[in-house]
Amino acid sequence: MKILFTGFEPFGNYKENSSWAVAEKVAACGVCNANVMARRLPVSFAGVAKALRDAVEECSPDVIVMLGQSANIDYVKLERIAINMMDSAKPDNDGYIPDEVPIFTDGAAALFTNTDIKDLRRVVEELGIPAKVSNSAGLYVCNRTYYEALRLCNERPGMKALFVHLPLYEGQPSATEDQPTMLLDDMLKAVWGITTNICQRRK
Ligand code: PCA
Numbered sequence: 235m236k237i238l239f240t241g242f243e244p245f246g247n248y249k250e251n252s253s254w255a256v257a258e259k260v261a262a263c264g265v266c267n268a269n270v271m272a273r274r275l276p277v278s279f280a281g282v283a284k285a286l287r288d289a290v291e292e293c294s295p296d297v298i299v300m301l302g303q304s305a306n307i308d309y310v311k312l313e314r315i316a317i318n319m320m321d322s323a324k325p326d327n328d329g330y331i332p333d334e335v336p337i338f339t340d341g342a343a344a345l346f347t348n349t350d351i352k353d354l355r356r357v358v359e360e361l362g363i364p365a366k367v368s369n370s371a372g373l374y375v376c377n378r379t380y381y382e383a384l385r386l387c388n389e390r391p392g393m394k395a396l397f398v399h400l401p402l403y404e405g406q407p408s409a410t411e412d413q414p415t416m417l418l419d420d421m422l423k424a425v426w427g428i429t430t431n432i433c434q435r436r437k
Contacts, residue, residue, distance in 0.1 A: 235268040235433055238295035239425075240286065242302055242375070245277035245327055252403045253301035256421045265426055266433040271295070277327040277375050279320055283382040290386055297394045297432050298383055299425065302376035304399040308414035309364035310424045311399035312355055313371040316345045316380035321373040332373075337381050345384035349396045349432055357431045358424045363416075365424065371397055394432050398425065 241257030244250055254274050261272035273289040275282050290298070304311060318341045320332035351367050358365035371377040380397040387393050402409040403418040 235266055235297070235436070236293055236295045237265060237268045237270045237429060237433070238289060238293045238298045239270065239272040239429075240275050240289065240298065240300045240379070241272070242275050242277050243327070245375075246324060247408055248303070248305075249407045252303045252400050252406055252418075252421065255403060255406075255418060256400060256425055257301050259418070259422050260425045260429070263422070263426065265429045268433060275379060279326050279330055279332060279375060279378055280328060282375055282379050286379055286382050287386070290390075295393065296436060297429065298396075299429050299432070300376075300379060300383060300395070300397045301425065302371075302379075302397065302399050303402065305402055305409075305413055307399065307401050308416065309366050309401070310358050310416075310421070311366055311368045312351050312358075312428075313368050313380060313397040313399060314347055314351050315369055316371060316377055316384050316397070317373065318343050318345075318381060319373050320378055324374075326375055337378060341381075341385075345381055347384065347396050348387055349394050350435065351396070354396070354428050354431055357427045361423050361427050363420050363424045368399070371399065394436060396428065396432065398428065
């Protein structure tokens, strides 16, 4: 079994990205006796698809668990859908601000995860960590990345992919006092639990 974890480089006002902090740690812990790899992706609408494809090419994963930071949540947000659109009020790390641009003009309007997402929410909740299933990963770089991953699943039958948005972690530099946070350890446990469950179901 091969597992690819992805997180993102810092963006916006943040000096760190909680998604990469967790991806790196969970990969170091190991999961399911699998061959585990972690890759840090650019917050770039233009560059992220190639970065993800290169990582998938290199790793040939059975399972991809993608992580992204979402600053306004206090729960683990399991993403069901990627939408064929890029739109943002804020620039990506290349300074690009898309205005309702389709990802692929001939692509499906939306693509859905091929994991059992409600069951994965239960797994996280049973660990005592709040979790929700979400029907929108936004229209920023995370959604762009997820759309690419779910397209790759169609090209590579058997490969499973899930995107998870995570809060800021407690003590994260540049998090302001009014922003919700979660213990890094709890996010680690949640991602570990999610990945273990996806792997067990694949066996
Ligand atoms: N979160 C952003 C992009 C990178 C990240 O960690 C998003 O939600 O789109």
